[in-house]
Structure formats: structure tokens, C-alpha cells
Amino acid sequence: MDAILNQIFAGLSMASILLMIALGLAIIYGAMGVINLAHGEFVMLGAYAAWAIQTYTGMSIIMALPFVFVAVALVGWLIEKIIVQRLYHRPLDTILATWGIGIILQQTVRLLVGAESRFVKGPEFLSGNTQIGGLIMSNYRLFVIFFSLAVLAGTWALMTRTEFGMKLRAVIQNRQISECYGIEAKNIYSVTFAYGAGLAGIAGALITPLFSTIPTMGTGLVVDAFLVVIVGGLGSILGAASAAVLIGEATALFSMLFNDTLGRIAVLAGIIVLIRFRPRGLFPSNTRR
């Protein structure tokens, strides 16, 4: 029984990391229809930003989060302004362009910072475990779970409770008509892209104490993020959240029954079966394009 509880917690922890990474991607895809293959590199930039801030100012990564968010969002904003904005009518070219941007970002970091894995210290006050009976939970992982829920709630509020969110939803529904009402769709897109990138950056900063910080770390993560977005239904925040939990728990369950390698295969096979029967994901959005 304890083993199962611990494994459920492991699944939740994986889900929270997946959610943090996938949320930005889901928003960018949902709002703009841009398949952003550089998303993993935004995660990597966040990790390196956290490393740089910690190394040069001694700040804890939790304190550094707002700065990381702003820095990576700025990079995202620039990339949107310079490249992605010109390609909105050519979706296939955006895939290629963002992939190229990803390579450029990765190699830039490799050239400037070096290829070796960087050490980022986890926050002191979150070290240790919380134990309830046989259930042992790492405090840091607990923190990431709650933080990802907060980010999810914040994003939801941004989309539904603010003027920006209203404009964004209007642009998603019909760009031309929104522009007739005086909404600057271009700016909305830029800010959305920057927000998505910033979220990826925070995700990157948060996983540094657990993972290895290297220039190629984003490549594997972006695949997981796409799995979450596809299973959840393109552009749906609720979908991304439930898909993250589903994939995290399924991975944990299969890892317990077999091992991590077979678990991964089983999850991927499960996703193939799922999209066979629900090709638009669990919660497809019903907007017209």
C-alpha cells in the first residue's frame, strides 16, 4: 500500500513538472496555432538563467524566479517580433523556423557558457522530506506541485478574468473581427508568446535542482510537452493539466509494474491508442479557425 502511495506521489511530481513545461506550449499553440519547437530551449534558457543568477548574485532559485521569467519572456518576445510574426500565414515554415531557433539558442549557450553540466543549488529551506505514515514526500517536489497549481490558476485567471485575456480570447475566435474592434492582434500575439516562453523559463529554473543543466536538456523535454498538449487537446489549459496528471501517473504506474524503460514504451503506446480514438485529444477546444 505504501509503495502505491509513494508511486502516486512520484506520478504527481512528474505531472507537475510536465504541466509547467507544457503550459506555455499549450498557450502558444492554442492562441496562435504556432507549433513552437524551440520551447525546450526556452526551458533550457530558464535553467541557465537560474544558474547565472545564482552563481553571480548568490540568489536562491526561488527568489530568482521572477527575474528568470522576465529574462526568458524577453527572449521569447524578441523572437516573436523578429521571426515568428512574419510567418503566421505559413504554419509549416514556423515549425522549421522555431526548430532552427532552437538549434541557434542551444549552440549559443554551448559557445558562451560551455557544454559541461552546471551545478545549481536547491533552496535550503525545502530540503528534506515530509513523512506521513509510509508516504515519504520530498519537500522540494511538494513545492513544485503546489507552484505548478498556482501557475495553472494564475494562467486561468489571466485568460478569463483580465482585459488582456478577453482580448486574447477574442483574437483566438476571430482575428479580423477583433481587429475591427480596435484590438491590436499583433501585440496580443507578442505578449502571449512572451508569456508562454516565460512560463517555460520558470519550469527550467524549477527543475535545475533535480535534473542536469546542460545545453541539450530541452530536446527531450519538448517531446514530453508535446505529448501533454496532444493528449490534452490543442490549446486547452484544462486539457493540458489533466493530460499532465494522466501521463505522469501512467508513467509512474507502468514504471512500478515493469521498469522505467518499459514504462515509457507503455505510455507512448497508450497515447497512440488514445489519439486513435480521440484524435483531437481529451478536451478539444471548439473554436473555429
Add this chain to the structure above:
Amino acid sequence: MKRRDFLGGVSAAGVASALSAPALLTVAGRAAAQGNDIPVGLLFSLTGAVAVVESTLHDAALMAIEEINAAGGVHGMQLRPIIEDPASDPATYADRARRLMIRDKCVSVFGSYTSASRQAVLPVTEQRNNLYWYPTLYEGRECSRNVMYGGAVPNQQQDELIPWAIENFGPRFYMIGNNYVYPKEENNYCKTLLAKYGGEVVHEEYVPLGHSDFSSVINRIRAEGPNVIFATVVGDSDVAFARQYHAAELDPAKMPVISLTRSEVEVKAIGGDAAAGHFSSAPYFMGTQTPENERFVESYKARFGGDQVTHFVSEAAYFQVYQFKAALEKLDPANITPELIRDAAVGITLNAPQGEVLIDENLHTHLWPKIGQWQSNGQAEVVVQSSNRVAPLPYAAYEGQRCTGQGLVEG
């Protein structure tokens, strides 16, 4: 098939054969040193996934070459390093090795970190009857007459380690490794030792290369309660594993991770606090106390920066160049070929940073196994130092097979 596709295919084939023609024409010329210098190939990835480690091997080997040249070279001839970057891609390794051995007429090539890249280069080296100096510890079960193996094989890493671990921590082993040939062969040999010394395997599992979330593994470790975690996890996976193991507050005093692959490079990324208390088995640690090592570490740091580390593979990349030099010194300077270098190298002893090493007639190296315990400053303290030099047995796990001076012998 459409006509256009067909024509495209034909012209592509035409281009390919045109490109390969010059290579075919040069088959006649064999590699041999000519003139006033000795061409030596360096085939370490400076870009791509394994560049993190291989660039340090490149640095160490190049440093040795330059030291030798500064001291006057060999027979008054300078070693001329020819540098190729195979960009972490096995097919490119084979291609660049061919270029070094055929076009540049190198009499030896130093290169590779992974087994995959060594095995890509192997057919080229054997076909050209050249010599490939491979510095990495590896899984054994290979017996080429054209490769000089400078790293440890399973028996050199484990023979001393396993009984020591059983005696100090207990007999129950949990095996965790990445899913490829090295961890499987090491575990294979470990199991024969465990059977001999009364240990047991409580669980054996393999995670994909680059795997980064170990929460399920850690839950399973906690549930099984083994005495020793026998780890052959490599690179970034090892960094993630160590950090998460530490975050889960598993106690190294009760359940240490004993790794065959964790070196100063990984520990630097893991962080001293998370690595402290765990063990590695290797013939060399940066803190090894020999005059040769002091010199090696000092000049390495002076050249590449005070925060750089030396490790058990870069040490071998360094001393192999000196073994190469010692072999050259035994030869007639007018007649230097890879084959003669190989024959001259057998039996050479050399004071390497780890201690005096010897090249066996099976072209592997006799080494000094050590068990190091990691400290919070990122260095290992040697807790067990083998009392004698250990001979390499690349087929130790396979009864009836032996790697000898005549190659692989069955029975």
C-alpha cells in the same frame, strides 16, 4: 516511379561514386612516418553530445603531445597532431578515422569515449592495419589487434570492489544502469562475483540513456532496502540520479551508491553535498598522490583553468601518448609503422599518474584499481588502494574465452 525521381536518384548515385573515387585511388599508400615529423591523429568530439567529456580527453592528449614536443620530440622528430572533430556521431568517427589514416598517413590515432564510436572506428582501423588508442574504461569482450585499450575492463574495476562492498555494507545489491551494452556487461560480471562471494541481486534495472526522473527508481530502492546501489548510470542521467537520491535523503552511510562511471566531471555537476559519502571504483582519482599526478594536475590546471578537473579517462588519454612515445623510442626512426609501434608497445611500463602501468600482450593495460569515497569538496578520498597491479581480462565473465597476444582464443 516518376521520371524526375528516377533521374534525381541516378544523379545522386553519380555524385556519390565520384566523391568516393579519390579515396579508392589512395588505397595503395600505407600509413608510415616520413620526413621530419610523425603524424598523429586526434579523434575526439569537440561538438555534440559527448563533447563534454571528449573535449577534456582531447585537451589531455594534446597537452601530452605538446609536452613531448617541447622536450625535443622523439628521435629528434616532432609529433604532428592532426585534429578532427567527429561531432559525436559514430558514422563521422569512421569517416574521419579513414581520413586520418589514409590521407594524413597517421601512424596512430587517439580517440573516442563511447564504445559506439570505438566500434565504428574498429573496421577502418583493422582494414588499414593502423593503431587506435582508446583511453576509456569499457565493458571488455573485445580483442582487436589494432586497438590499444588504456582504460579498465570489468575485472579491474570489480574484483576488489565487490568483496569489499559485501564486507562493509552487506550482500544485497540493487543494480541500476543505463540501457546499453556497458551496464549490462558490468552487471553480468558483477553477478558472477556476487555468486562467488555470497551476495545477491535484489533488483536489476535499466533506464533509457538521458533518463532524468528517478522518482520511481528511488521509491523502489526505498521499498527494497538494499545494502548497496551498484550504479552504472552515465553522464546526465547520473547527475540527475545523484541529485534526486540526495533530495530523497537516502543515507550514504547505510545505502551507498557505488558507481563504476562517476568521476570528478559528474561530481562537479552533482554538487559536493549530494555526492559526498558515495563511492566510485576507478584506477585514478584527481587526488591520487604520486609525483606524476601532481605534475599532471598542475600543468592541466595551468593550461585549462584552475576550476578544471582531471578524471580517470583524461588520465589515460594523457599517459597513452607517453606509452606511444616510449614505443616509438624503441623503433628505428627510418621505419615507423603502426604494426611495429604495436609490437614495441607490448611490455612497456610507464609511471602514469595512477602508478606504474604496463601494456599487456593483449593490448589492454595493467592498472591500479582504487576505491574512492567522494567528499563534499568534490574530490575523492581513496579508501582502498589495490596492493598489486591488476591484469586486464576482457573476457573475465566468459568462461573458455581469453584475449591473448594472438587475439581471441577459445577453450
